[in-house]
Amino acid sequence: MTRSLTWKLTLSFLAVSLAVALLVAVFIRLSNAGQLDRLVIEQQRSEFRSALIAYYQTNGSWEGVQENLLPWRGTAFPEPPHQADVDTLGDGYPGFRGDSRRDRRELFGLVNDAGMAVIPLLPDYPEGSSVPQDVLAQGEAIEVNGQVVGTILTASRPPGLNPAEIAFLQRTNFALVLASGGAVLVALLVGVLLARTLTRPLRALTQATHRMAGGELEQEVLVKSGDEIGELAAAFNQMSREVARANKARRQMTADVAHELRTPLTVIAGYIESMRDGVLAPTPQRLSVIYAEIEHLQHLVGDLRTLTQADAGQLKLNRQPISPQELLRQAFAAFEYQAAQKGVSLEMQLNGALPAITIDESRIAQVLGNLLSNALRYTPSGGRVTLAAAASDGDRVTLTVQDTGPGIAPEDLPFIFNRFYRADKSRAEENGESGLGLAIAKALVEAHGGQIEAQSALEKGTTFVIHLPTGSAKTE
Numbered sequence: 085m086t087r088s089l090t091w092k093l094t095l096s097f098l099a100v101s102l103a104v105a106l107l108v109a110v111f112i113r114l115s116n117a118g119q120l121d122r123l124v125i126e127q128q129r130s131e132f133r134s135a136l137i138a139y140y141q142t143n144g145s146w147e148g149v150q151e152n153l154l155p156w157r158g159t160a161f162p163e164p165p166h167q168a169d170v171d172t173l174g175d176g177y178p179g180f181r182g183d184s185r186r187d188r189r190e191l192f193g194l195v196n197d198a199g200m201a202v203i204p205l206l207p208d209y210p211e212g213s214s215v216p217q218d219v220l221a222q223g224e225a226i227e228v229n230g231q232v233v234g235t236i237l238t239a240s241r242p243p244g245l246n247p248a249e250i251a252f253l254q255r256t257n258f259a260l261v262l263a264s265g266g267a268v269l270v271a272l273l274v275g276v277l278l279a280r281t282l283t284r285p286l287r288a289l290t291q292a293t294h295r296m297a298g299g300e301l302e303q304e305v306l307v308k309s310g311d312e313i314g315e316l317a318a319a320f321n322q323m324s325r326e327v328a329r330a331n332k333a334r335r336q337m338t339a340d341v342a343h344e345l346r347t348p349l350t351v352i353a354g355y356i357e358s359m360r361d362g363v364l365a366p367t368p369q370r371l372s373v374i375y376a377e378i379e380h381l382q383h384l385v386g387d388l389r390t391l392t393q394a395d396a397g398q399l400k401l402n403r404q405p406i407s408p409q410e411l412l413r414q415a416f417a418a419f420e421y422q423a424a425q426k427g428v429s430l431e432m433q434l435n436g437a438l439p440a441i442t443i444d445e446s447r448i449a450q451v452l453g454n455l456l457s458n459a460l461r462y463t464p465s466g467g468r469v470t471l472a473a474a475a476s477d478g479d480r481v482t483l484t485v486q487d488t489g490p491g492i493a494p495e496d497l498p499f500i501f502n503r504f505y506r507a508d509k510s511r512a513e514e515n516g517e518s519g520l521g522l523a524i525a526k527a528l529v530e531a532h533g534g535q536i537e538a539q540s541a542l543e544k545g546t547t548f549v550i551h552l553p554t555g556s557a558k559t560e
Contacts, residue, residue, distance in 0.1 A: 093282060097275025098268070105264035125191065126240070132192050133226065133236060140228050146202045149194065153203070191239040195220060197232060205237045235451040280368070285313050289320055302328035333503075340504035340519065344384055348377035387520040391503065394527035401444040401531060408438045408481050409471040411445065416471055419460060427465035433472040439554045441481050447528045448552070451536075452485065454521040455548045459487035463545075476551065480534075482548040492540040500538055501526045 087469040110411040128437040139149055156369050193205025195215045204211040209219075215237070253291040285307045303324045307317035358364040393399040416432045423430035452471075459469045492500060499505045504519035525548075529536040533553050 091279075093273070093279035094275045097278065098272050101268050101271030101275075109264050114241075127225070127238065129238065130194060131537055133224065134205075136194060136226055136234065136236070137228060139220075140226070140233055146194065146196050146234065150203050173476065193237040193239075195235045197234060200336070205239060209237065238281055241509035263297045269362060269494050277529055282313065285309070285317055289317060292320065292324070296324065296327070301331055306492060340421050341388065344504070344519075345381065348380045351377045355444055371491060384520070387524055390524055391520065391527055394524075394531055399527075399531050401447060403442045403532075404441050405440040407440055408483065411441075411443075411448065411452070412471050412473050412483070415456060418449075418453065419456045423460055423469060426460060428460055429462050431467040431468060431470045433470060435472070435474040438473055438475055439479075441552050441554055443532055443552060448532070451485070451525040451528050451550065454525045455485040458521065459485055459489065459546070464489070467545075480551050481553045483552065484547060485550075486545065486547040488545040491542040491544055492538070493542060497538060497540055501536075502549055508523055 105128065113433050123337050123542065135153060136149070139152065140146065143149075155375055190323070191205075192203070193209055194203035195209075196202050199207045199215050199220065200219070201211055201213045201215055204213075207213055216236075219237065220235050223237045225232050226234040226236060285305065288305045288307070292305050296303055305317045306312045306323055342535055355364065355370055359366045359370070360529055364370060390399070412434070455467065456471075463469055467488040469488075470486045472486070474482050474484075475481045496505075503523040505522075526536050529552070531552055535551045537549050538546060539549065
């Protein structure tokens with residue numbers, strides 16, 4: 085059976101806490117006794133040194149020092165440690181000498197400035213024995229008025245712990261066991277809470293994923309944390325919204341394509357059926373209508389194919405360097421007659437010397453053609469359409485198509501590059517628009533690494549701005 089992530093995280097927290105508690109317990113158990121023994125020895129040696137300095141300052145020599153300090157040094161313990169203490173700490177514990185122990189103050193000896201033992205350190209250096217220089221170097225010198233008058237020697241083997249100290253260690257070890265158990269219990273509780281906190285958003289993400297797999301594409305996972313899991317949830321929510329939006333757009337596009345195909349097919353089918361039944365004669369005018377509808381279908385299919393290739397990144401571009409001025413002159417020449425026929429003034433503005441742009445000339449010409457066609461369609465007689473080109477920051481060239489038409493409503497402006505979107509649906513139907521012109525323009529400009537944007541105000545006209553990088557020549 086596969087264990088849940090909550091269970092695994094809880095066990096991990098518990099295992100870490102147990103390991104830490106055991107390591108701490110073992111370390112303190114091994115070091116407590118020795119540290120306590122050394123602490124007491126250091127304290128008693130400091131007291132012994134202070135007593136020796138006071139004695140020498142009073143008497144000016146070490147004569148009679150052993151007899152006078154004998155009460156300070158003390159004797160053996162009056163009774164051995166209890167057997168329970170021996171059982172607790174073990175026979176091999178440092179300091180046990182059978183059933184008797186020495187007072188720690190018997191661990192210190194005194195050597196005078198001549199190197200003779202004044203207070204013996206048994207059994208190595210009895211009173212009056214000579215102490216080697218290497219041993220003296222390991223001792224603690226006693227200075228009085230800036231002069232070394234003696235050296236304190238310390239036995240190499242510690243005496244171990246007395247009964248009171250053993251009892252103290254027992255209480256310390258018991259407290260350590262309680263603290264370790266408490267730490268493990270707290271770690272277990274915290275581990276459970278943290279594991280549930282960490283896995284709750286993951287479970288929510290899993291459930292939302294299953295619902296998406298079942299067809300409910302738009303899901304929202306509520307995660308308040310700002311950590312990596314919060315970022316994952318935010319990314320999932322964004323992905324869910326984008327998938328839902330793309331699916332909605334796909335359904336809408338399917339409906340729009342069906343609608344766009346239905347009208348010309350209905351016209352064609354109606355004429356052909358009437359001619360077949362002999363209701364209508366196949367005159368050149370009627371055949372021209374049928375042919376125009378077929379051309380409309382071909383144009384629509386071509387536009388859809390262009391958009392599909394752009395979406396798939398398979399749009400082939402034959403990039404060649406070209407002057408922006410030349411590009412605008414060609415577009416101007418192509419629509420000059422149409423503008424004159426409609427009574428619209430077509431102007432061209434070139435601002436200074438411009439760098440060449442590396443583009444697929446036919447594709448960008450198609451973009452300019454779509455924009456100029458729209459501008460002339462919506463600009464009334466007596467209006468003006470302006471073509472312009474200028475250099476911009478960042479090694480880019482800006483192409484502009486500006487008209488003095490009725491403009492685009494603010495609520496429509498964000499959507500004009502969407503496929504099959506028509507701000508003025510009635511006029512679009514009259515002019516036979518497919519609703520793909522601006523979407524194709526946007527796809528072609530972005531395929532060149534550029535951007536296109538629209539600026540418009542009602543009754544003041546619309547301006548389309550194309551930003552194209554200069555780039556280096558490249559053929560695809």
